[in-house]
Amino acid sequence: MKFTKQIKPEFVDSRGGITKLLDDGKTNIKSILLITSKTGSVRSNHYHKKDAHYIYMISGAMEYFEKPVKGNAKTKKVVVKAGDMVYTPPMAIHTSRFTKNSVFMAFSIKSRNQKAYEKDTIRVPSLIK
Numbered sequence: 001m002k003f004t005k006q007i008k009p010e011f012v013d014s015r016g017g018i019t020k021l022l023d024d025g026k027t028n029i030k031s032i033l034l035i036t037s038k039t040g041s042v043r044s045n046h047y048h049k050k051d052a053h054y055i056y057m058i059s060g061a062m063e064y065f066e067k068p069v070k071g072n073a074k075t076k077k078v079v080v081k082a083g084d085m086v087y088t089p090p091m092a093i094h095t096s097r098f099t100k101n102s103v104f105m106a107f108s109i110k111s112r113n114q115k116a117y118e119k120d121t122i123r124v125p126s127l128i129k
Helices: 112-121
Strands: 001-003 011-013 015-020 031-037 041-049 053-059 061-068 074-080 085-088 092-098 104-106 121-122
Touching: 011 074, 015 092, 061 104, 074 085, 112 121
Parallel strands: none
Antiparallel strands: 001 085, 011 015, 031 104, 041 092, 041 121, 053 085, 053 104, 061 074, 061 092
């Protein structure tokens, strides 16, 4: 899991600011989703065989749980708040629990048309104990 806290504007003047959320020169984004979640909601409970995604929290907060599909690694947990971003690679089980009403964006490297998404997504039990 790659977790970046409190991404700040890179440039600010009297007109406003510019914040780079992702500019690594190598990631090819195929899908951008704007998602809302209500307090107490649990999402994900799956992994992707080939897809990877970044989640950028616009407002609200969630607990984000992740662990590799293979091996005996322990589940990692981070609290993602407004201005934070978390990356999930392929073959990583992930679960999200929203502690506040939230708005976030998901930037995926694969298309999210429903047929392709379902083919790449494996549903699993929640990582929340």
